[in-house]
Amino acid sequence: MGADFDKPQGFCVKSGRVQRARGSKLFWLSAAEGRQKSFRMMEKMSEENSEDVRVLEAQIEHLQAEVAALQRQQQDNHKDITFHLRGHMQDAMSYVCGQKQAGEKEKVLSKLTEELEEDLKLQTQMNGISLNSCTTKTLQSSGRQLVQQFCVSGHCSELVFQVEFLLSEVKKGQRSERTIRDLNVVMDTSDLQNFSSFLSGVEESTDLLLFFRTLRTFSDRCDDRRRTFQHFQEKYPSVVSLPGGCRSAVMTLNHPELSGCVLFVHWSVEVSREGRVTPKIELLTKIPEKALQLFPSQAVSGAAEAFQSLLRILGPEAAVESVIMAVSLSQDT
Amino acid sequence: MAGASTKGVLSHLSLLEVQARSRKTPPQQPSRVKELKAKAEALMTQRDQLKAEIETHKSLQKLRASMDKQCTHEEEEEEEMAIDSENSQLLRLMARHTQLKDLLHAHDIIGGYNVIKTRKGKGLCVSLTTAYNGVYLENYNLEMDLKPTLRISRDNIPPFIPLKSLAEQSNMQTDIRTLLDPLSQHLNAFAARKQQLKLVKELHKSVQVMESNALCSLLVLMFTVPREKTAVLCSLEYTDHTRCLPTRVHFECEDKGLPDSPEWKKNSSLLMETPVHKALITMKKMGDIV
Numbered sequence: 161m162g163a164d165f166d167k168p169q170g171f172c173v174k175s176g177r178v179q180r181a182r183g184s185k186l187f188w189l190s191a192a193e194g195r196q197k198s199f200r201m202m203e204k205m206s207e208e209n210s211e212d213v214r215v216l217e218a219q220i221e222h223l224q225a226e227v228a229a230l231q232r233q234q235q236d237n238h239k240d241i242t243f244h245l246r247g248h249m250q251d252a253m254s255y256v257c258g259q260k261q262a263g264e265k266e267k268v269l270s271k272l273t274e275e276l277e278e279d280l281k282l283q284t285q286m287n288g289i290s291l292n293s294c295t296t297k298t299l300q301s302s303g304r305q306l307v308q309q310f311c312v313s314g315h316c317s318e319l320v321f322q323v324e325f326l327l328s329e330v331k332k333g334q335r336s337e338r339t340i341r342d343l344n345v346v347m348d349t350s351d352l353q354n355f356s357s358f359l360s361g362v363e364e365s366t367d368l369l370l371f372f373r374t375l376r377t378f379s380d381r382c383d384d385r386r387r388t389f390q391h392f393q394e395k396y397p398s399v400v401s402l403p404g405g406c407r408s409a410v411m412t413l414n415h416p417e418l419s420g421c422v423l424f425v426h427w428s429v430e431v432s433r434e435g436r437v438t439p440k441i442e443l444l445t446k447i448p449e450k451a452l453q454l455f456p457s458q459a460v461s462g463a464a465e466a467f468q469s470l471l472r473i474l475g476p477e478a479a480v481e482s483v484i485m486a487v488s489l490s491q492d493t
Numbered sequence: 494m495a496g497a498s499t500k501g502v503l504s505h506l507s508l509l510e511v512q513a514r515s516r517k518t519p520p521q522q523p524s525r526v527k528e529l530k531a532k533a534e535a536l537m538t539q540r541d542q543l544k545a546e547i548e549t550h551k552s553l554q555k556l557r558a559s560m561d562k563q564c565t566h567e568e569e570e571e572e573e574m575a576i577d578s579e580n581s582q583l584l585r586l587m588a589r590h591t592q593l594k595d596l597l598h599a600h601d602i603i604g605g606y607n608v609i610k611t612r613k614g615k616g617l618c619v620s621l622t623t624a625y626n627g628v629y630l631e632n633y634n635l636e637m638d639l640k641p642t643l644r645i646s647r648d649n650i651p652p653f654i655p656l657k658s659l660a661e662q663s664n665m666q667t668d669i670r671t672l673l674d675p676l677s678q679h680l681n682a683f684a685a686r687k688q689q690l691k692l693v694k695e696l697h698k699s700v701q702v703m704e705s706n707a708l709c710s711l712l713v714l715m716f717t718v719p720r721e722k723t724a725v726l727c728s729l730e731y732t733d734h735t736r737c738l739p740t741r742v743h744f745e746c747e748d749k750g751l752p753d754s755p756e757w758k759k760n761s762s763l764l765m766e767t768p769v770h771k772a773l774i775t776m777k778k779m780g781d782i783v
Binding site: 195198199209212213217219220223224226227230231237242243245249252253255257265266270272273276277279280282283284286287288289291292293294295296310312313323327337338339340341343365366367368369370372373376380434436 | 503506507510511525526529530532533536537539540542543544545546547549550553554557561564565580582583584586587589590591592593594595596597598599600602603604605606607608610622623624625626627628629669670673674677678681736737738
């Protein structure tokens with residue numbers, strides 16, 4: 161045939177110049193031309209494909225690096241226990257990020273949150289302590305040990321506090337040991353002189369629970385005093401006055417017609433360094449010398465000691481009331 | 494005739510051409526591109542998902558911080574943080590959820606009673622936490638019936654703690670804390686004395702524990718005085734069970750004059766005012782005991 165199998169270039173399609181021959185040769189030439197065109201197209205496609213593949217592979221490598229960095233960031237986020245979400249909270253997160261279907265997510269979370277609100281009300285009532293904020297920071301989170309820094313603020317009746325401490329939990333077998341370190345207590349102790357010695361002691365011994373037990377007891381005793389003072393001021397307004405307000409330690413008793421003679425009921429609530437809360441009630445008298453000279457009876461000068469005996473026999477409220485009755489020169493017994 | 498054979502030649506040629514090309518470069522099938530495109534898209538979705546989660550996490554943190562500020566500064570009118578999201582309601586709910594969980598956790602840590610209502614409101618479960626000097630110790634539990642009246646149905650309080658009499662003396666029907674607070678005081682004092690005894694045994698091997706009781710209300714220790722090597726028997730009585738300091742300290746020694754010496758009178762006060770394991774450290778430092 162004379163055709164050279166290995167060198168089809170003889171057809172010269174590359175330059176696009178085709179010698180159009182006549183007759184059957186024309187047919188053969190265009191068929192060959194067609195085939196060459198497919199060759200070229202497939203070659204181009206292969207070139208495009210390998211170009212695409214290279215581009216895609218580079219893109220994928222870049223994306224994998226991005227995803228790895230984001231996953232590391234997410235792992236760091238999960239170390240923050242406050243926001244390490246599980247269960248319904250995780251579902252809610254997925255929903256917000258557009259992953260899951262709307263459904264009942266908000267309703268379920270709303271119901272769960274409501275239950276937590278109820279629980280918080282219950283704990284607040286039962287514990288006698290109102291917390292308004294608790295923030296935590298995870299300082300260390302290895303397999304066996306967790307160290308968190310807490311900042312808790314709230315109030316116990318009228319007493320406002322803020323405590324900061326480190327809580328460390330170490331897993332020892334089945335149980336985990338919890339320890340408090342670095343306790344710092346902030347309270348407005350301007351009118352709590354007898355509390356500050358206790359506070360410094362409790363910070364030293366990092367006895368967080370003792371602080372709260374004592375705070376609550378101290379608050380209860382102060383509330384007892386306030387209730388009693390307020391009750392008597394309402395019942396005997398002409399005789400009883402509270403110069404320092406109802407939360408102060410002093411109640412004055414004074415008959416309006418005997419302006420110079422005043423009796424003071426001094427009711428202090430003392431807190432020992434150990435955390436023991438002791439109410440102490442004393443009766444103090446301010447009676448002018450002239451009056452004492454006119455009435456040198458034991459009843460007037462020995463009032464303070466007499467009151468202590470009354471206290472022992474009748475208890476605080478009844479003892480105070482009998483003194484009030486005496487001052488008001490009332491005929492009732 | 495020549496056409497037919499030339500046709501055969503041409504098709505043979507194209508076949509050879511393709512074979513030659515396929516030997517030079519690997520087969521670039523379009524499906525490989527599709528495969529890679531799919532992989533890239535999956536990675537893009539994953540990346541976008543992660544980005545969204547991290548952004549939401551940031552929003553939650555900011556929202557929670559603003560809510561915490563609002564709660565601590567009740568007088569100041571803190572502006573509610575504006576959230577740039579169509580999910581603002583849900584995000585607020587999520588932030589509040591984390592806040593509540595933290596507050597409840599705080600109630601537990603500060604020694605709260607962890608009250609749980611049980612049996613559809615007919616019962617109550619109370620937990621009493623004990624701790625000493627920052628170390629959390631035993632937990633004790635009470636199960637109570639609410640109807641017809643509040644009463645204790647089950648407990649794991651040790652028998653030497655006067656639970657029954659505390660309940661009788663309390664006003665628990667109107668205020669359950671009049672039972673729980675004294676009970677917690679007793680339990681914590683007991684836990685403290687027990688812990689002090691444990692620390693004496695651990696830290697002061699030279700001091701012998703001669704006697705102790707279950708309630709840890711009595712402790713008899715044997716000291717050795719350096720130089721003379723005399724033995725001093727020290728009795729600590731803790732008659733007030735709500736305290737973890739002794740109410741009476743007594744020394745017994747062959748040397749009858751020792752308890753009245755100024756050093757040992759000081760030690761007597763020290764033991765009355767300082768927890769025993771700490772007092773012993775001071776006494777060792779002063780050279781009074783070995």
